[in-house]
Amino acid sequence: GAVVSQHPSRVICKSGTSVKIECRSLDFQATTMFWYRQFPKQSLMLMATSNEGSKATYEQGVEKDKFLINHASLTLSTLTVTSAHPEDSSFYICSARDGGNRGYTFGSGTRLTVV
């Protein structure tokens, strides 16, 4: 079945530094990938839609310059959290649709802690 690989699974960084999260579709091509953020006891909130070869589409309230998205190939999208601050600490998850009847396949998530 469709697999989406996300790395790293956990990262701790210092305030003011940048962190890159990778999302790869392993056995299918994904022209579109999605980035979500999840706070404890809250639903997944869509941050942005990543489009291969073009600019990402950001949801209202999401800072484009802070959350940089690059979708350079049909199997890889990256999310870079720039100048991270403690309030950026959260669980970040990517997803993609493989074109079948399986809905959207999610990565395993990245727990970001900014200290």
Place this chain on the structure above:
Amino acid sequence: EDQVTQSPEALRLQEGESSSLNCSYTVSGLRGLFWYRQDPGKGPEFLFTLYSAGEEKEKERLKATLTKKESFLHITAPKPEDSATYLCAVQAYGGYQKVTFGIGTKLQVIP
């Protein structure tokens, strides 16, 4: 704006005690309704996609049903390994494939 409301927020069952989780939704035109299972610290795992009212899908002890206003996830004779948070999500026609999630129902099955 699309909305998804799940109830209850938490559910505790004895092993073997069947029950149902509810997902009420408001969407301009339903393209698909999804059920996912999420374990702590993991990404959601796909369970079902439902497309039209009256549709039902089954997988092991789980059965998902859909009406024009809500969906149910029925759990028959649950086992402790069924403990997880179950998420419901909807996608509307038009737009750019945006999927809207509910907050989930946290299920605990006690041996």
